Amino acid sequence: MSSASFDVASIRSQFPILSQVRNGKPLVYLDNGATTQKPQCVIDAVSRFYSEQNANIHRGAYALSVEATDLYDQARASVANFINAGDSREVIFTRGTTESVNLVAATWGRENIAAGSEILLTVMEHHANIVPWQRLAESVGTTLKVVDITSDGALDLEQFEHLLSDRTRLAAFTHVSNVLGTTNPVKQLVQMAKAQGAVTLIDGAQAVAHGPVDVRDIDCDFYVFSGHKLFAPDGIGILYGRAELLDAMPPYQLGGDMIELVSFEKTTFRSAPDRFEAGTPHISGAIGLAAAIDWLGGLDHRAVAAHEAALLEHASHELQDIDGLRINGTAPGKQSVISFTLDCAHPHDIATILDSANVAVRAGHHCAQPLMKRLGASSTARASFSIYNTVEEVANLCAAVRNVVKLFG
Amino acid sequence: MSEELSDLYQEIILGHNKRPRNEQVLDPYSYKAEGFNPLCGDRITVYATADGAGKLDRVTFVGEGCAISRASASIMTTQVEGRTISEINKRIGDVIAMLSQADEPEMDLAVEGDLAALAGVRKFPARIKCATLSWHALRSAIENRSDTER
Ligand SMILES: Cc1ncc(COP(=O)(O)O)c(C=O)c1O
Numbered sequence: 001m002s003s004a005s006f007d008v009a010s011i012r013s014q015f016p017i018l019s020q021v022r023n024g025k026p027l028v029y030l031d032n033g034a035t036t037q038k039p040q041c042v043i044d045a046v047s048r049f050y051s052e053q054n055a056n057i058h059r060g061a062y063a064l065s066v067e068a069t070d071l072y073d074q075a076r077a078s079v080a081n082f083i084n085a086g087d088s089r090e091v092i093f094t095r096g097t098t099e100s101v102n103l104v105a106a107t108w109g110r111e112n113i114a115a116g117s118e119i120l121l122t123v124m125e126h127h128a129n130i131v132p133w134q135r136l137a138e139s140v141g142t143t144l145k146v147v148d149i150t151s152d153g154a155l156d157l158e159q160f161e162h163l164l165s166d167r168t169r170l171a172a173f174t175h176v177s178n179v180l181g182t183t184n185p186v187k188q189l190v191q192m193a194k195a196q197g198a199v200t201l202i203d204g205a206q207a208v209a210h211g212p213v214d215v216r217d218i219d220c221d222f223y224v225f226s227g228h229k230l231f232a233p234d235g236i237g238i239l240y241g242r243a244e245l246l247d248a249m250p251p252y253q254l255g256g257d258m259i260e261l262v263s264f265e266k267t268t269f270r271s272a273p274d275r276f277e278a279g280t281p282h283i284s285g286a287i288g289l290a291a292a293i294d295w296l297g298g299l300d301h302r303a304v305a306a307h308e309a310a311l312l313e314h315a316s317h318e319l320q321d322i323d324g325l326r327i328n329g330t331a332p333g334k335q336s337v338i339s340f341t342l343d344c345a346h347p348h349d350i351a352t353i354l355d356s357a358n359v360a361v362r363a364g365h366h367c368a369q370p371l372m373k374r375l376g377a378s379s380t381a382r383a384s385f386s387i388y389n390t391v392e393e394v395a396n397l398c399a400a401v402r403n404v405v406k407l408f409g
Numbered sequence: 410m411s412e413e414l415s416d417l418y419q420e421i422i423l424g425h426n427k428r429p430r431n432e433q434v435l436d437p438y439s440y441k442a443e444g445f446n447p448l449c450g451d452r453i454t455v456y457a458t459a460d461g462a463g464k465l466d467r468v469t470f471v472g473e474g475c476a477i478s479r480a481s482a483s484i485m486t487t488q489v490e491g492r493t494i495s496e497i498n499k500r501i502g503d504v505i506a507m508l509s510q511a512d513e514p515e516m517d518l519a520v521e522g523d524l525a526a527l528a529g530v531r532k533f534p535a536r537i538k539c540a541t542l543s544w545h546a547l548r549s550a551i552e553n554r555s556d557t558e559r
Contacts, residue, residue, distance in 0.1 A: 023411070348449055348475035349418075352536060356414045365450040378450040378473040403410070407418055408476070 006303035012388045014039040014295075025358035028393045033178050033337055033384030034362055035228045036209060038292075042232060045291035049284045056280055058257060072283050075290035076273070082293045083223060084214040085240055092246075092273045093281050096237030097205040098128040100224035101172075103239055103276060104201060105132035107249040108222075109170070112199070115141040117169040120198065122147040122155055122184075123374050124177040127367040129203045133172060147173075149374065153180035153329035161192050168198040175207035179366045179382065180329025181312075181337035183207070187218050194219070199245070205229055209386065210335050211305050215240050227285060232292035236285030239276070246272035253278040304387055311385045311394060312336040318398040322405060328375050336385035339366070342401070345408040347381040353407065354381075357400040359393075416529035417536070418476065425523065426476035429483035431469040440465075440553065444472075444546030446538055451475065453482055455546040463493050468547065475539050477530060481508075482543035484523045494551055501548045508540045 012018050015037045020027040029037060049071070055064040057072045073088075080088040094100045109132075113119065119133050123146050137144050145163045148156045155173070164171065171193035176183050190200045201222040204213060208225045215223045222241050228234035241249075251258055251269050255278040260268040269275045315338055319325055324343030342350060351363035362382045365372045372378060383397055435441075435456035444453045453472035460466040468489050470482040485504075489497045504524065507514040511531055518525040530540045 346475035348451070348536070348539060349477070352417070352533060353414065356411050364448060369450065372450060378452065407410070408423065 006300065006307050008307065008388065008390055011299075012390075014041070015388055016040060016043070018388060022358045028357075028359040028396045030383040030385060030389065030393070030397060031360045031362050032209070032386035032389075033206060033229070033366075033382060035234065036231050036386055037388070038231055038233070038288075039295055041295050042288050042291045046233060046284045046288045049287050054284075057283055068283060071287050071290075072281070075286040078290040078293050079238055082213075082297075083208075083238075083240055084216050086216060087243060089272050090240055090243050090246065092239040092241065092276045093286050094224075094237045094239050094276075095235055095282070096226035096228070097126075097203060097224050098226075098237075100222075100237055100239035101128050101201070101203070102132045103252045104222055104224075104241070105136045107252050107276075108199070108241075108245060109133070109136045111248075111250060113137070113140055113142055113169050116167065117142050118145050118165070118167045119143075120145045120147065120160075120163055120168050120171040120173075120193070122160075122173045123149055124153075124155070124180060124182065124368065124371050125172070125174055126178055126203065126205065127369070128205075129172055129174060129201075130370065133170070142169075146370070149180070149182070149371075150331075152331045153177070153182050153334070154331035155182065155184050155189075157185070157188070160189060164192060164196045164198065166196055168193065168196050170201065171198045172201040172203070174203040174205075175213070176204075176210065176335045176337075177329065177368075177371075178206045178337065178384075179339045179368050179371055179380065180331065181334035181339075181384075182329055182331045183333050183335055186220065190218055190220050206335065206337070210308060212301055221245055227289040227292065230289070230292055231295065232289040233282075233285045236282045236289050238289075241272070243272065246276070249276075251275050251278070255279045257281075299387075308336040308385055308387065311389055311391070312338070314391060315383065315385070315394045315397065318394065319401065322398070322401055323409070324405065325401070328377070328380055337382065338384070339380040339382045341377055341380050342404060342408070345404050347379045349408065350381040350401065350404050353404045354397070354400045357396065357403070359397055359400045361397075413529070413532045417533055419526045419529065421523050421526035422476060422480040422529075425480035425483040429470075429479055431467075431483065431486035432471060432479075433469050434471055435467060435469050440550035442546045442550035442553075444542040444549070446478075446542055448538070449475070451478055451539065451542065453478060453543050453546055455482070455543055455550050457489075457547070457550055459494075464491055465489055465494070465497060465551075466491065470543055470546075474542070475536075477527075477536050477539040478542045481527055481540045484527065485543050485547060488524065489547070497551065498548065501544050505541050505544050508544075509537055 055068040057069040200220045204225040227236040258278040328339040347363035438456040439459040440457040451474040457468045468486045507516045
């Protein structure tokens with residue numbers, strides 16, 4: 001199942017949490033869409049920072065602060081390299097995907113979206129890529145347009161193109177759906193949006209852990225993601241923005257580290273990225289993120305993708321065999337996320353019974369209530385796979401789901 | 410299956426889930442409220458009619474929910490009919506306390522019939538809100554406000 005260049009056992013051995021046993025049962029962690037586990041090298045990088053390198057950045061004239069500043073700057077450069085940004089100035093550290101979207105809405109959005117213009121979203125968006133735009137639209141008096149999905153959970157590309165017009169100021173869409181697993185053809189979507197003069201923002205939260213992302217090839221204006229879904233600490237995330245746009249954007253939060261000169265009469269602001277990073281940032285988070293990126297860089301991403309695709313195929317096949325089980329999202333090229341419902345049991349009950357087998361899945365609306373409504377479900381159960389999951393774990397999942405059917409069926 | 414799990418999903422609970430009592434809309438009704446669990450998206454609407462003498466003579470529910478929330482709603486509807494509003498308010502408080510407390514409940518479960526079967530939820534902190542959802546909704550209904558259970 002795994003290729004010669006990919007040794008899942010050796011990957012697993014680098015994640016201390018995966019050796020956990022509860023009531024005699026090994027942890028089967030299948031909630032990677034919510035957050036991924038952290039390899040020892042990331043844990044060590046954070047711990048090393050606090051035990052050996054901790055100082056505030058951009059401050060002291062002493063060696064420790066200079067070293068911490070270097071590490072923070074290097075982390076930015078690693079991220080830039082990871083997504084192939086043209087310049088590390090285009091990489092802004094935030095708290096995560098949610099804050100990145102809010103930042104763009106509150107700065108670029110406030111300046112550029114006015115009454116009469118339109119914002120284009122898709123029905124598969126996470127609340128983080130809906131609510132900030134809805135708030136903005138309400139306050140300036142614009143409308144949201146929403147692109148539907150087809151029956152297999154792919155984005156309706158015809159409708160996407162149809163809903164775009166010269167009134168569309170922004171098209172904001174997810175790279176990979178956290179519920180359906182659908183991988184959107186982002187490069188093509190950006191092209192269509194650009195042809196109408198729209199700015200594009202891509203929610204990469206579910207994409208970055210599954211394969212290389214090249215923001216220049218995609219040619220988007222903004223790309224956002226969270227560290228914690230990429231084997232890195234929580235509380236750190238990224239906003240990539242094209243320099244041209246960033247330089248024209250007003251600041252987000254105001255305070256230290258983002259100013260040029262302050263007097264009580266007037267304050268001038270630094271340029272990107274500092275302009276958008278008021279206050280002391282999450283330094284150890286940035287360093288942890290860089291460590292995670294380094295770690296991923298050491299793996300053969302083709303082998304990783306093949307491993308995850310094999311898990312997805314195997315799990316889909318096995319689950320589909322279960323009576324009354326329905327999988328939401330079967331678009332070709334989807335990522336290793338399986339949302340499902342059972343005729344006989346509610347997702348919450350499924351998750352509880354799986355939990356008693358120490359199989360961790362998520363149940364609920366996955367912060368995508370409009371999508372749930374579209375699917376005609378109030379919630380689903382979701383198993384989302386990562387690099388370290390195994391065929392044996394898929395078997396555990398399926399056995400546990402069969403137990404649910406036995407109990408409820 | 411673990412002992413705790415079979416305690417949670419007893420036959421009584423599974424039975425109420427499959428064949429709930431009083432699962433219907435009441436029209437007209439004297440009281441109505443929706444209980445919503447924003448975490449899982451579950452939604453239960455509770456209806457009640459009063460008999461003019463301060464007693465509830467019918468309580469029903471409709472909605473989407475897991476086995477625990479449906480069974481709890483079903484059991485609730487059989488518990489409160491014919492009682493006065495103040496008796497019911499006390500009852501709601503006692504049941505919510507029983508469901509939410511990890512230590513031995515004050516309620517004498519031996520005399521509680523089907524309600525006792527719900528006590529298994531106390532070992533599942535993530536599920537307690539499912540069990541209390543309809544009770545909170547009934548309380549809101551008789552206080553005449555809509556409720557979002559957090
Ligand atoms: C597609 C998508 N967008 C946005 C988010 C929000 O990410 P965060 O909570 O890290 O800000 C998530 C995470 O749940 C997600 O899956």
